[in-house]
Amino acid sequence: xxxxxxxxxxxxxxxxxxxxxxxxxxxxxxxxxxxxxxxxxxxxxxxxxxxxxxxxxxxxxxxxxxxxxxxxxxxxxxxxxxxxxxxxxxxxxxxxxxxxxxxxxxxxxxxxxxx
Amino acid sequence: xxxxxxxxxxxxxxxxxxxxxxxxxxxxxxxxxxxxxxxxxxxxxxxxxxxxxxxxxxxxxxxxxxxxxxxxxxxxxxxxxxxxxxxxxxxxxxxxxxxxxxxxxxxx
Numbered sequence: 117x118x119x120x121x122x123x124x125x126x127x128x129x130x131x132x133x134x135x136x137x138x139x140x141x142x143x144x145x146x147x148x149x150x151x152x153x154x155x156x157x158x159x160x161x162x163x164x165x166x167x168x169x170x171x172x173x174x175x176x177x178x179x180x181x182x183x184x185x186x187x188x189x190x191x192x193x194x195x196x197x198x199x200x201x202x203x204x205x206x207x208x209x210x211x212x213x214x215x216x217x218x219x220x221x222x223x224x225x226x227x228x229x230x231x
Numbered sequence: 232x233x234x235x236x237x238x239x240x241x242x243x244x245x246x247x248x249x250x251x252x253x254x255x256x257x258x259x260x261x262x263x264x265x266x267x268x269x270x271x272x273x274x275x276x277x278x279x280x281x282x283x284x285x286x287x288x289x290x291x292x293x294x295x296x297x298x299x300x301x302x303x304x305x306x307x308x309x310x311x312x313x314x315x316x317x318x319x320x321x322x323x324x325x326x327x328x329x330x331x332x333x334x335x336x337x338x339x
Contacts (some may be wrong), residue, residue, distance in 0.1 A: 122319045123294045148326060149325065151327075157331070158317065158319075158329030158331055158332060159274075159296065159319075159327075159329050160329075160332060161326050161327065164325045164326065166325075171325070175326075188323050190306065207273075207274060209274075212308075214324050214325040215321075216260065216262030216263075216279060216281055216324070217262070217279075217281070219276060219279060220264065220279070221276065222266075222273055222274040222275065223273060223275065224273030225273055227314070
């Protein structure tokens with residue numbers, strides 16, 4: 117597609133529920149990144165995919181968070197047993213290759229609110 | 232001390248003024264992003280810099296790798312430039328460390 121698409125744009129869920137957030141990167145971009153931005157803070161790194169594999173998932177806060185990218189394109193971030201502290205904007209970005217010499221394109225984010 | 236520091240945190244200016252936002256960092260490898268975030272909107276990458284200077288329209292970005300400092304300039308500022316501007320430094324080949332952002336308001 118023309119840009120990075122994230123769905124849904126807004127998600128309100130009850131505490132304890134399971135949610136899935138989707139990221140559709142630019143076609144041909146092998147690298148995909150998830151970040152989380154809490155209110156008033158800068159985004160924090162969650163996970164980076166190179167192709168189908170999670171090359172670095174060190175930013176995932178705990179084992180309630182999991183992400184997949186089974187075919188090397190669309191990625192899904194999954195959050196189990198959501199907590200109010202999970203409320204944030206979840207940002208996805210992609211690039212042709214990883215590294216500072218390739219442009220990043222960001223999606224518009226998914227605003228998750230846990231009530 | 233934050234690893235990526237931006238100044239000022241908030242900036243209000245009149246339309247037409249020349250704007251400078253600064254970014255100093257203590258970590259990272261030799262490149263950084265300047266990004267723009269509108270309220271309620273997504274993040275747009277303005278520049279990725281590893282050396283020297285880049286210009287796009289009314290936006291100019293410079294970086295001094297030795298001094299670990301970068302600046303973003305806006306010439307002939309316009310109210311539509313109002314946004315949060317963020318400096319993000321490459322910590323590894325794929326991981327960015329983000330500054331807290333500079334909230335810019337341009338008044339007509």
